[in-house]
Amino acid sequence: MFCPTCGKENPDTNQFCGVCGENLIKTPPIQKETLTPKEKRAIRAQIEIKNTEYEQYRGWGPTILIILGILTIWALIGLIFISIGVWWLISRRKKRAVILAEIDALEEELGEEV
Numbered sequence: 001m002f003c004p005t006c007g008k009e010n011p012d013t014n015q016f017c018g019v020c021g022e023n024l025i026k027t028p029p030i031q032k033e034t035l036t037p038k039e040k041r042a043i044r045a046q047i048e049i050k051n052t053e054y055e056q057y058r059g060w061g062p063t064i065l066i067i068l069g070i071l072t073i074w075a076l077i078g079l080i081f082i083s084i085g086v087w088w089l090i091s092r093r094k095k096r097a098v099i100l101a102e103i104d105a106l107e108e109e110l111g112e113e114v
């Protein structure tokens with residue numbers, strides 16, 4: 001027979017489990033008590049309540065919030081990169097204009113000398 005406590009198989013002649021020492025003869029087999037219709041109704045009502053409770057915790061609310069949060073963070077990171085890019089473009093254009101003016105001045109200088 002199998003020990004009801006540890007589950008190990010023991011010879012049927014054993015009074016005690018060879019592994020955990022459980023008394024194999026004294027221990028009654030686990031049997032389910034029969035429920036009265038009233039008790040069954042009470043349990044079904046509890047299941048119904050739990051199902052309603054379970055339904056309340058379903059839905060996509062938290063998941064949508066997490067996705068929106070991630071998208072918002074990425075949008076902010078994108079804005080930072082766009083700002084850096086625009087600033088870089090403007091500063092390059094300014095630098096180009098300065099260099100162009102310097103070339104013009106140098107060419108003018110050259111023209112006067114020639």
Ligand SMILES: [Zn+2]
Binds near residue numbers: 003006018019022
């Ligand atoms: Zn045992």
